[in-house]
Every structure is written in C-alpha cells, then in structure tokens.
Amino acid sequence: MTRRTDDHPDLTDPRVGAPFFSTWRVGTPERQREAAATIARTWERRDWPATGLLGYHVYAGHDGSTLLHHSQWADEPAYEAFVKTHRQERVDEVDTAVPGIERVRLDRYRRYRSATQDGDTRVPGCVVIVEVEFESPDPERQRAWVDAVLEALESEPNPHPGGIGAHFHLSTDGIRVLNYAEWETAQAHIDALAAPGDGVGSATELWKRVQEFPGVKGSTVSRYEHVLGLLPG
Structure with missing residues (x-):
C-alpha cells in the first residue's frame, strides 16, 4: 500500500543510507502540476514497491519549469532492485500522461x-x-x-x-x-x-x-x- 503525506521528509533519519536527488524539466507551471498529480496517481494505485524505499518526495521549482525528486533509500541495492522490477512501468505511465519530460540527472548522495x-x-x-x-x-x-x-x-x-x-x-x-x-x-x-x-x-x-x-x-x-x-x- 502507498499513502500520501503532506509532511516534509526527515533528512536526518538514520535509516536512510542512500538519499537520491534528481531533476525533471517539464516546461510550465501547468505541466508541473500535471506531472505531480500523475506521479501521485501512478504510485497510489500500486503497492509500495520496495521495503528499502523509505520515502519519495516531489517539489515544484519556483522557476515554473522544474520538478525536484528526493527518494530516501536504505541502501543502493534496494534502488537497483526497484529499477529492475518496478521503475519502468511508472515511468511509462507518467510519460504517457505528460509527454516530453526531460530527465536532467539522477545523483546519488550520502x-x-x-x-x-x-x-x-x-x-x-x-x-x-x-x-x-x-x-x-x-x-x-x-x-x-x-x-x-x-x-x-x-x-x-x-x-x-x-x-x-x-x-x-x-x-x-x-x-x-x-x-x-x-x-x-x-x-x-x-x-x-x-x-x-x-x-x-x-x-x-x-x-x-x-x-x-x-x-x-x-x-x-x-x-x-x-x-x-x-x-x-
């Protein structure tokens, strides 16, 4: 089960061993809202994909064009397993609803x-x-x-x-x-x-x-x- 929250992530959560950040360019404020709503629908209609994923948060850029994504993983192998089994179906559904998204970069941090x-x-x-x-x-x-x-x-x-x-x-x-x-x-x-x-x-x-x-x-x-x-x- 996947649930939505208005709470901001806890950046100091000791369970998070692999915090990731990525940026999308979507072009306009309307497409920012549409992409965020599509992400919510895509995820909420599916089971939570991995026990090693502790949270996933999306932010709208004040530039009216970008979305920032922050995912909190227990470790990198948990993310790699997600990529192999669950990521593509989510990507495809979002891209169908909001075509033309530019995925700028995914960076792995500690x-x-x-x-x-x-x-x-x-x-x-x-x-x-x-x-x-x-x-x-x-x-x-x-x-x-x-x-x-x-x-x-x-x-x-x-x-x-x-x-x-x-x-x-x-x-x-x-x-x-x-x-x-x-x-x-x-x-x-x-x-x-x-x-x-x-x-x-x-x-x-x-x-x-x-x-x-x-x-x-x-x-x-x-x-x-x-x-x-x-x-x-």
Whole structure:
C-alpha cells in the first residue's frame, strides 16, 4: 500500500543510507502540476514497491519549469532492485500522461552533516537546493568545504530568523555537494540574499574562505515548494 503525506521528509533519519536527488524539466507551471498529480496517481494505485524505499518526495521549482525528486533509500541495492522490477512501468505511465519530460540527472548522495536547532518545530515553506560542483573528484575536499560552511554558519553574527535547517550531502562520485536548506518562506531566503555580504552570510573572514574555496567549479541556487510526499502504507 502507498499513502500520501503532506509532511516534509526527515533528512536526518538514520535509516536512510542512500538519499537520491534528481531533476525533471517539464516546461510550465501547468505541466508541473500535471506531472505531480500523475506521479501521485501512478504510485497510489500500486503497492509500495520496495521495503528499502523509505520515502519519495516531489517539489515544484519556483522557476515554473522544474520538478525536484528526493527518494530516501536504505541502501543502493534496494534502488537497483526497484529499477529492475518496478521503475519502468511508472515511468511509462507518467510519460504517457505528460509527454516530453526531460530527465536532467539522477545523483546519488550520502548525508554528511546537518545544522538544525533543537526543538524547532517550524514547517518549511520553501526548500532551497544549493549545489556546488568541484573541478575533480575529491571526497576530502567535499567534506572540507562543508566543514568550512558550517563553521561560518556557527559564527554568523547576524543569522536570518527565517532559516530552519541545512542538510549537507556528498555525491558518491566525489564531484558535488548538495545543501538541502529549509526556510520558513521563499521571501525569507530572498531577504537573506539581499542582506549585506555575498550570499546568505555576512562579510566575515570565515564566509570569505567559503567563497574563495579552492577547486570550486560552480554553484547553483534553486527554490522549491514541497508538493507531494509518498510513504509506505
């Protein structure tokens, strides 16, 4: 059985050994809504496909064109088994209803560290995905960059009150870091970016170290709204 939930995923769930993120380009807000509704129907009319799949969540990009997918797997073999037995029928049904979807990329990650506030029960109104790409694979550099960001966050003299949490993931290929950042609202994130400094941080030496970190090839920042959560029933 598959059940729908409005709850956001728990990014710190210790059962999740293989968090995956992928992006679709669908083109318009109408097709975003249509694709999300089709995913819901496709999954809800079928049994939950794998005990190793702990949750599947879909987010609509504020750009009006993209969908972000976050699946929480116990391990990678559970995903590989799903691909062999259950994935294609779901893909075919969605593509029939919403033709022309561009599946940009599926990235495999491991959560490294999170920054949250104890007892904070606020529900994110906006999820901000920050992706940083490095020039070459280097797991040690991935960890060092995240450590530098968290040190800057911990010493931030003017933390924005709209920030809820940040969850840093390292791609298994050693190339990328993904920060799944939870914010009260999109406007709170926009206001934080507009404050003095480069990005959401103040103009401190620790943030300067992050901004000038060696080996960074590029970065992107995208805002999303959680539109669908699916869990085993």
